[in-house]
Amino acid sequence: MARYLLSRLGQSLILLLIVSFIGFAVLTLAPGGPLSQFALSPGMTQEQIDKIANQMGLDRPVVVQYFDWLSHLLIGDWGTSYRDGQSVLHVIGSHLFATLLLMGTATVISVTLGSSIGIYSALRRGGAFDYTMTVFAMVALSIPTFWFGLIAIYIFSLNLGWLPAGNMYTVGDGSVLDYISHLIMPATVLALVDVAIWSRYMRTSTLNVVNQDFVRTAKAKGLTGRRVLFKHIVGNSLVPMITLAGLQLPMVLGGALVTETVFTWPGMGRLFLDSLGYSDYPVVMGLLMASAMLVLVGNLLADITVALIDPRIRLD
Amino acid sequence: MTTLSTNSAERKPLIKSRALRRFLSHKLALIGTIMVLTLTFACFVGPYLLPYDELYIDLMSRFAPPGTNGHLFGTDPLGRDIAARLFHAGQISMAVGFAVMIIATCIGSVIGVISGYYGGAVSAVLMRVVDAFLSFPSVFLLLALAAFIQPGPVMIALIISATSWMEVARIVEAEVKSLRNQDFVQAAHMLGLSNRWIMFRELLPNAIGPIIVAATLTVARAILLEAYISFLGYGIQPPLPSWGNMLNGAQQYLATAPWLAIVPGVAITIAVAGFNFIGDGLRDAFDSRSDLG
Numbered sequence: 001m002a003r004y005l006l007s008r009l010g011q012s013l014i015l016l017l018i019v020s021f022i023g024f025a026v027l028t029l030a031p032g033g034p035l036s037q038f039a040l041s042p043g044m045t046q047e048q049i050d051k052i053a054n055q056m057g058l059d060r061p062v063v064v065q066y067f068d069w070l071s072h073l074l075i076g077d078w079g080t081s082y083r084d085g086q087s088v089l090h091v092i093g094s095h096l097f098a099t100l101l102l103m104g105t106a107t108v109i110s111v112t113l114g115s116s117i118g119i120y121s122a123l124r125r126g127g128a129f130d131y132t133m134t135v136f137a138m139v140a141l142s143i144p145t146f147w148f149g150l151i152a153i154y155i156f157s158l159n160l161g162w163l164p165a166g167n168m169y170t171v172g173d174g175s176v177l178d179y180i181s182h183l184i185m186p187a188t189v190l191a192l193v194d195v196a197i198w199s200r201y202m203r204t205s206t207l208n209v210v211n212q213d214f215v216r217t218a219k220a221k222g223l224t225g226r227r228v229l230f231k232h233i234v235g236n237s238l239v240p241m242i243t244l245a246g247l248q249l250p251m252v253l254g255g256a257l258v259t260e261t262v263f264t265w266p267g268m269g270r271l272f273l274d275s276l277g278y279s280d281y282p283v284v285m286g287l288l289m290a291s292a293m294l295v296l297v298g299n300l301l302a303d304i305t306v307a308l309i310d311p312r313i314r315l316d
Numbered sequence: 317m318t319t320l321s322t323n324s325a326e327r328k329p330l331i332k333s334r335a336l337r338r339f340l341s342h343k344l345a346l347i348g349t350i351m352v353l354t355l356t357f358a359c360f361v362g363p364y365l366l367p368y369d370e371l372y373i374d375l376m377s378r379f380a381p382p383g384t385n386g387h388l389f390g391t392d393p394l395g396r397d398i399a400a401r402l403f404h405a406g407q408i409s410m411a412v413g414f415a416v417m418i419i420a421t422c423i424g425s426v427i428g429v430i431s432g433y434y435g436g437a438v439s440a441v442l443m444r445v446v447d448a449f450l451s452f453p454s455v456f457l458l459l460a461l462a463a464f465i466q467p468g469p470v471m472i473a474l475i476i477s478a479t480s481w482m483e484v485a486r487i488v489e490a491e492v493k494s495l496r497n498q499d500f501v502q503a504a505h506m507l508g509l510s511n512r513w514i515m516f517r518e519l520l521p522n523a524i525g526p527i528i529v530a531a532t533l534t535v536a537r538a539i540l541l542e543a544y545i546s547f548l549g550y551g552i553q554p555p556l557p558s559w560g561n562m563l564n565g566a567q568q569y570l571a572t573a574p575w576l577a578i579v580p581g582v583a584i585t586i587a588v589a590g591f592n593f594i595g596d597g598l599r600d601a602f603d604s605r606s607d608l609g
Contacts, residue, residue: 018448027460135344138596142536142589144543147581150567158571254455258544262567272456273548276463284460288452295451 008303012296016289020073023288024066027281073289079282083275088286092268096290098168099267102259103252105187107245110194115241117195118202119234122210133199140196145255149189149262156185166264186263190255194248201244205237212236239306246302249295335525338601345597351590355583359406366400371555382575389579393569398562398579405557406583409539412473412558413587416538419477421531424484429515429523431485432492443489446482454479455544462550472551476541484530491523525602529595536591543584559584 053059057068072079078088121130157165163185164170169178209215210233218228257269264270268287275283339345366388373394382390388399431442461475495501496519504514520527539559545551546560554561559580566577 015444015448015451018444019451022448023452023457023460026457027464138344138592139585139589142540142592143585144540144547144581144588146544146547147563147577147584150563150570150577151581153567154570154574154577250451250453254453257453257455257459258548261548272459276459276550279464288456288460291453291456292451295453299451 004307005304008300012300016292016296019292020070020289021066023285023292024069025062027285027288028062028065069285078286078289081275081283082280083278083283088282091271091283092286092290095266095268095271098265099253099256099260099269101183102186102190102265102267103256105183106190106194106252106256109187109191110198111241111245113191114195114198115202115234115238117199119206119229119237121199121203122206123229125207130203137196137200140192143192145189145193146258146262148192149186149259152185152189153262166262168266186259186265189262190252190259193255194252197248198241198244202237202241205240206233209233209237239309242302242306246299249298250291253291253294335601339597342597342600344593345601348590348593348597351586352594355406355587355590356410359403359410362403363400366397366403369397369400372396372400381573382579390573390575392562392576393565393573398575401557401562402559402579402583405559405562405580406587408469408552408556409542409559409584410587412469412476412542412552413535413539413591415470415473416476416480417531417535419473420480420534420538421484421527423477424481424530425488425520425527427481428485428488429492429520432489433496433511433515433519435493435496439489442485446485449479449482452479455541458541458545459548459550462545469552469556472542472545473538476538480534480537480541484527484534487526487530488520488523491526492519495519495522525598529599529602532591532595532598536588536595539584539587539591559587 050059057065060068069079076089078092080087081091117133121133124130153165156163164182166182168182170182214236215228215232218232223231253269256267257272259265260267260269261273268290272284272287274280275287373396374391378391378393380391382388382398384390388397389402390398392398392401427442427446431439458475458479461478462472465471465475467475492515501514501518504518509518542551542558543560543563546558547563549561549564552558552561562580563577566580569576
């Protein structure tokens with residue numbers, strides 16, 4: 001187990017290194033660059049710009065800048081925001097909770113709803129429900145998340161007045177119920193695409209399990225249909241789904257970015273957009289790294305969980 | 317003199333193939349084809365049939381609801397005809413989609429075929445790069461690039477391609493790896509054909525089915541991604557319309573002029589769903605096992 005963990009951890013770190021290099025190179029080499037915002041100020045001479053570049057270390061070769069940035073990153077110094085001088089780590093940390101809350105809720109919705117649909121479709125394969133859900137899944141995958149959000153706001157906030165149109169809580173309220181009423185719409189909107197994906201994969205996974213020997217054995221032993229379904233089929237078809245949940249993370253995170261914008265949710269996605277607007281390179285770079293880390297940690301956890309619960313996988 | 321065919325099997329012309337028959341009997345795929353063709357027709361012919369030009373500003377008839385005064389889908393905050401803008405935007409959004417399909421498929425195929433053919437260290441390095449690109453939430457990378465470069469439509473297509481080629485690379489790599497040791501490749505080696513010839517003339521054509529499927533789905537994905545970044549204000553810049561940037565200001569008028577949000581969104585959904593349906597049909601058509609299930 002220890003060896004497996006170490007090798008997976010090593011792979012993740014190498015990936016993170018490649019990711020950091022791609023991200024850094026792209027941001028540094030893109031035309032514009034961190035200095036462009038200073039160049040826009042009226043009365044700024046080339047001399048002054050050069051001086052700023054020198055002070056910020058931006059006149060050094062990209063590779064030197066990269067290793068400088070990386071070595072600071074490793075000791076926990078992610079730089080300071082150009083916008084308000086706060087440490088990047090602190091800025092990201094203060095937005096992390098909102099995003100995790102949104103993504104977590106959306107994942108719970110998509111896992112329960114998606115796998116129920118998937119299992120039921122598989123058991124009634126070729127029936128009306130199965131066919132309807134196939135079409136539903138493909139349509140759901142084609143609706144832009146932000147547009148679905150706009151339509152949801154139009155219907156449930158503006159016309160019916162059931163749910164608040166944005167923000168994470170009402171100022172001055174902040175009760176659990178208040179949080180929940182703000183959470184329902186963005187979480188459901190974010191979950192839609194994943195419900196579609198989960199139901200498709202769960203259907204396939206269940207179909208694979210249903211035809212396996214141990215299910216036939218369980219039936220032959222005379223177990224009731226419900227017991228076979230929940231103990232033998234559902235449990236086993238969920239195992240590959242754990243890996244899928246890890247692989248879906250980048251998409252959920254990307255979806256969270258636009259969902260947060262539409263619902264003015266104070267998370268990392270909106271922070272990212274705000275920072276782009278201000279050309280706040282350190283925060284943008286920090287968020288790219290943080291999101292890549294989140295994805296890699298998620299994948300790592302998924303792989304470990306699968307290895308722990310699936311006896312067919314030998315760890316050494 | 318006889319020529320030696322180095323192909324694994326005789327390939328029938330596409331028009332008579334079983335794949336085409338299977339595709340045509342796939343209901344969803346046909347619906348998708350009709351959706352895409354109708355939309356394409358509307359976008360390219362529609363502008364000539366409408367009474368208004370997409371740039372014509374009429375401040376006297378701002379926010380006209382659909383159907384008034386010959387404005388099929390109403391007007392926007394500047395009094396421009398939404399239908400005219402929608403069709404024009406469709407040309408741009410779909411052009412971006414197809415450009416991305418071509419660029420991303422080329423990048424993905426080249427990387428995939430090199431990685432699959434050489435294997436070993438080359439494959440290990442290339443596939444780690446693929447993994448690295450996949451572990452970025454692509455929307456983040458895309459936005460960062462678009463925001464700092466402030467690009468035109470061509471650059472947008474290139475940027476979206478840069479985050480869309482990995483799927484094709486993986487598919488081609490897997491496909492080529494499984495074909496690499498087959499007899500026809502050995503035969504090609506013995507004939508003294510160059511590596512490049514074997515990769516692009518022998519191996520790649522045999523992976524064409526999965527490539528076409530992935531390419532179709534890439535169009536859908538690219539249209540979606542363009543809509544995302546244009547909606548957020550970093551994609552195609554006005555006055556050039558795109559489906560995404562038509563939605564950009566729509567949220568603030570949601571209560572008073574909901575058609576601003578509804579119309580472009582429906583167009584995006586139809587286009588993306590159409591290409592997804594076609595992709596699904598093609599997948600079933602090329603998958604020789606689908607006869608069994």
